[in-house]
Amino acid sequence: MQIKKIILLLLVVLSGTNSQAQKNARPNIIVFLVDDMGWMDTSVPFADSIMPLNRRYHTPNMERLAATGVKFTNAYAQPVCTPSRTSMLTGMNAARTRITNWTSPDKNIDSDAGDQQFAPLGWNRNGLSSVPGTGHTAYATPFPQLLKEAGYYTIQVGKAHWGAAGTPGANPYNLGFMVNIAGHAGGHPQSYLSEQRYGNMPGKAQMQAVPDLEEYYDTHTFLTEALTREALKALENPIRRKEPFYLNMCQYAVHTPIMADPRFVQKYYDAGLDSVEAAYASLLEGMDKSLGDIMDYLQRKGVAGNTIVIFMSDNGGLDHHQRGGAVNTHNSPLRSGKGAVYEGGxxxxxxxxxxxxxxxxxxxxxxxIIEDFFPSILEMARVGSVHTVQQVDGRSFVPLLKNIQKPAARPLIFHYPHKWINIRTNEEAKLGINYYTAMRYDHWKLIYRMRTQGFELYDLSKDLRETNDLAQVEKEQVKKLALIFGRTLKERSAQMPVDKRTGKAVPFPDEAIQ
Structure with a gap:
């Protein structure tokens, strides 16, 4: 009897010790980053009420995640992908990195469309580098490197698109990742289909062909599913060894080419969507299944209770091209879409x-904003004081997760001194695309049109659709915000385009207001 009591006591002590160890263990962290997913591309309502687009899409695993976590309704990224992705890794705003447009997969290629008014901008067109002195790059210390040094097992799966081929930023291993699956310089998949070998067909492969997935060729495995399976394989080692892990899960979906995921598309045809919109909805549902598969895996492995999951998109959804239906409807009630500084982008x-x-x-x-991920993830991982070569603009949102405090207002900057696509000038003004910069400060949104040095002002607390321009009514507010805007851009050494006619750079917002 005495021996049984001793054994029971030992079991209780060991159980308590194990429970305390789990509690004290550094958390695993997963960032599930979607490509080109808009605010309304989900059955989870991020507005104050359920909108028509929420009823179109089926994302039950996003619903599940939101039901067990916190939903951020005012979260932001940059208008296009590489600026957002590099800001996330470095904590620097795109105005400071000078990675203000998407990087071409080829080295030293400017992705800007040619423009009659403005000269080509000398921006960091080769993206991010962890090595100093790399031409046309932003040199920075990425947080995966800091996590790796702190003992985390770091994994990159899917789209990377941080730097051009032939530069250090194209290779995730140079940025602190210990495992890389399908991450390279390409910004979208050449194909989602295994029958097309994800673009790796002999004689037809381009820089956008997705690498590393030969196992799935000709197996009828959609790209989204193949990446998910590889991610789960990569998690086996750290879970078995009880090492904390960081997974950068970056689905190529829902970026173009808009190709139907055969597992889900029929329901959208049956709902009456055209072929493009049905395919788009199926890409979203396939992405959502990936999220659910990962969450289920964490449960099966017994690590869900110590794993942080962060869901985010890198820019707004496509609106004005390569989609079915009318322009300025695909992110409604938000205005415009990818490439724009309006809320839809x-x-x-x-x-x-x-x-x-x-x-x-x-x-x-x-x-x-997406540069907040850098300090937030390091704080979550309990990585103390770190040395970075860059100045960090992001602010940790951990206090928001802990409901400790309401943060003070600060300028959120969306700087796009480029020509993304060739459209008519009147369409640029309608969509907020090409040579725009914007700042959100508290509930105010100030937009600066670089072509005309004109301003737009919106009160987002009352005008989510950005239809009521208050610039001519709230002139003092415009002046106040323009001073903050200009000062912030200058402090971050932001670039402004140079007018070919005068040879002078566009004035900063604080200069244009005087």
């Missing part, structure tokens, strides 16, 4: 689940 669906920290089913309306 920069406001993103973001959800965070941190077991034991976030309260299930909560909503946070504080504005956050």
């Amino acid at each position: 920069i406001r993103e669906p973001m959800i965070v689940k941190w077991p034991g920290v976030t309260r299930a089913g909560t909503v946070n309306s504080s504005p956050v």
